[in-house]
Amino acid sequence: MMKVILLYSIFEINTPAYVFHFSPVEFESILNETSSDEEEFRSPNIPMTQSSATAQKQSSNVSSAMQFGNFSNRDEIILAMIWSNNQLGAAYFNFLTSELFVMDDTYDDGVNFHITKTLYKQCQPRYVITFSGTSDAFLTTIEALVMSETSSELNRSADTSSVGPTQVSLRVMRKKEHSFDRCYHRVRSLKLESEPANANDVERHVFLQGLLNFKSSVMIHTLGLLLIHIDQHWSNITLNKDPAARPSFVSLTSVTLRDIVMINDDTYEALNIVHTRHHPSLFKCGDAASKKQSESLFILLNRCQSSPGMLFLWKTLQHPTRNIEILNERFEVVEFCLNPNNQSIVENLTLCLKQVYRLTNVTLNRHLAQQAKFSDWVRLHKTISSIIYIADICEEHRKKVKLFHKIVDTITKEVRYIKYFIEYIVDFSAKKSENDFIVRANVDSHLDKLHHVRGTLPKTLTQMAEKDMIEHLPSWVTTCRMVYIPNIGYLLALTQRNPSPADNENFQNLELKFVSKDTRYFKSPGAKELDDSIGDIMLRITKRESYIILKLVKYINKHAASIFNAIQLCAELDTLLAFSVVAREYNYVKPNMVERQIIAVEQGRHPLQEFLTTFVPNDTYSGDGKSLIKVLTGPNASGKSTYLRQIALIVFMAHVGCYVPAKSATIGIMTHILTQITSIESIALNTSMFMQDLRQINSSLNASTSNSLVILDEFGNGTSEVSGLSLLAAVLNNFVQRGIHCPHVFVATHMHRIMNMLPQNPIIKEQTFEFVINDDCSVAHLYRITTGHTTCSFAHAAARMAGLDEDVVKRAEEVYEKFKVGELPPRLPQAAKQDMPVRIIERLLDSEEFNMEELKSLVIQVTDSLFAGSK
Structure with missing residues (x-):
């Protein structure tokens, strides 16, 4: 009985995967843009004997694009x-x-x-x-x-x-x-x-x-x-x-920098806006929400759903704008999202934004070089599908919100074709491994024929082996099999022969190729026919799929600009949705941005401090008929520094298009936000804190305009009181002399004599923070700002609150009271006792006669005194 054994070697090929869902006519219009080697793909009779590795190498050579390693979220x-x-x-x-x-x-x-x-x-x-x-x-x-x-x-x-x-x-x-x-x-x-x-x-x-x-x-x-x-x-x-x-x-x-609010790195650090350790490249989406929100403004505002959204938020905080039109467009989106009637729309947009991934030319070139993994295609499809869904959601409200209108306009007919083509080609459900790329059936007629040939190959091999055995093998050969070996082709394998012939026996029309164990492999007429008609079917399928991949990716590349633009607009939408979430949670309000010299904030709050403790809101009014220079005095720990940072952060948030923590706010467009706030990083800068303060003051004087905000916190404390007081007075006089061109200046100081060194001018206003002195002389801070000034910093009360030793505090109070009346404080009793040995020696030196008994008596008195003091 004749027995035919079939063996077909299939080698895995690392090719991407695909999906398509569109009119075959449209897809054929892409395939009709043939390349120079299209005929090689179309010819069914060309022998394919190259190895799969060679085919993969050839397909990777098609790419003329950039090939990088893995990049962070930072642009190159x-x-x-x-x-x-x-x-x-x-x-x-x-x-x-x-x-x-x-x-x-x-x-x-x-x-x-x-x-x-x-x-x-x-x-x-x-x-x-x-x-x-x-x-x-x-x-x-x-x-x-x-x-x-x-x-x-x-x-x-x-x-x-x-x-x-x-x-x-x-x-x-x-x-x-x-x-x-x-x-x-x-x-x-x-x-x-x-x-x-x-x-x-x-x-x-x-x-x-x-x-x-x-x-x-x-x-x-x-x-x-x-x-x-x-x-x-x-x-x-x-x-x-x-x-x-x-x-x-x-x-x-x-691009232009004329619309950017100028803020230096010192100000960013002092106001705690962004930190490099919080850069989006260092943690995934959502990780920021788990961090303490008081760490930075970026952490507080980062409720973004996508990586592009996080990057856009980071860049937005780095580049506040004074373009009112841009700001109003952002406020428009936040206002739309806060409307309860639009809640379902916002939820749908949020779900779609979670599926938007960062897409670059490097990603597309990885697809073009057929180095993309299955997950890359999934992300590409999800991203394109999501931006289309977002545009469809925005379509109904495009007349209400300008950003929606822009998003809808970026989704061109070609972008929708890309989505449909991917769905039409790539069979995501048939994924077998990370590198599998499977084209759907009925996409390409030639590819379908190749798959049909592969599917019927076992039957074909059986028929060809049977034909060879009948026509070219002697009758005593009862078993044979047809196999395929890369780079050699199809071979007829003889494994059992009865009776066993000599080793050097040759068969007519059969060419011996090699012997492995007890099996001989021959190139038979049937094997040659299979080489000519079928060849390496897996290589032919791979090359045809590669051809389809290249056509698709080239089409995507051709319209990549629209996709990039849509992703950027969706990233902006993601950021503004995050702004709306924070505004809803913390009861922020829309600031009114105007082209006037004004800061009018009612019941403003510090965005990074208000949820850490019971926060007392305060009003801020500057310009537009009000004074432009505010000199704040008050007890230690009364809230002066927090209030100064609060003003700067509210102004900053308004200039990035974010709602602000206040009951109401009208803010004029600023050109600069300048600060002089002492930083602990002066050691790293190889300079003293006072020199760093002077550098910041110099920047404030030279760069500030009438539409600038200047924050000065405890300037002059790094040197002697007289020098610091004179410098602060000179700086403030410089601002006063500018008249109507004076910027908004807020100064916190413990130099209570500063007002005596400034001219009487309505441009200057004194302010302080309310407090109450308790019966035990402790100070209760009310944290409410009011008109006036204080003449005492209550440093001793602050020292007690900080837990300083009570003896030290009492001694400090004693010294302070004596200095106030121009007297020297008495020495401590312990110091007076320690001076007795010195007086004994001086008395002995002044005495003409050395009396040993008198010396013994004095030493005993000193010893008893010191011993009693130690008890």
């Missing part, structure tokens, strides 16, 4: 800056999203470089580029920024073991090799993916002129420097070894 920015004739030109490139940004020539003083520092803070670059020959002060400023950023990254890395430090690289290019003419011509040749198709040079130049201000010569020079650097170092920047890899530029956007 290359920032170029040039400072010339007090004009700063800047351009930067985000090579995760392939977006270009330029800033027109902007005045920046050659001493403090405030605009340069603000731009750097906004970009948080990975690479900084400039050229030699510029101002030494400008280069020194950039070097200091880079060093401080690298230091903060190292500290951040020390706080967590999961994220390594990200050092910032500064590159100073040769000016001679990057002349204006060369940079100008590079800008003229800039090719954007959004430019009109088939445009000639003249049309492209007109298109660029609509995006770039060529009159900003420093900016054009900087942009050319950036583009040339990217061209020359692209492979090193992206770690892509492919020499043919070229950067792509999706879009070009103009």
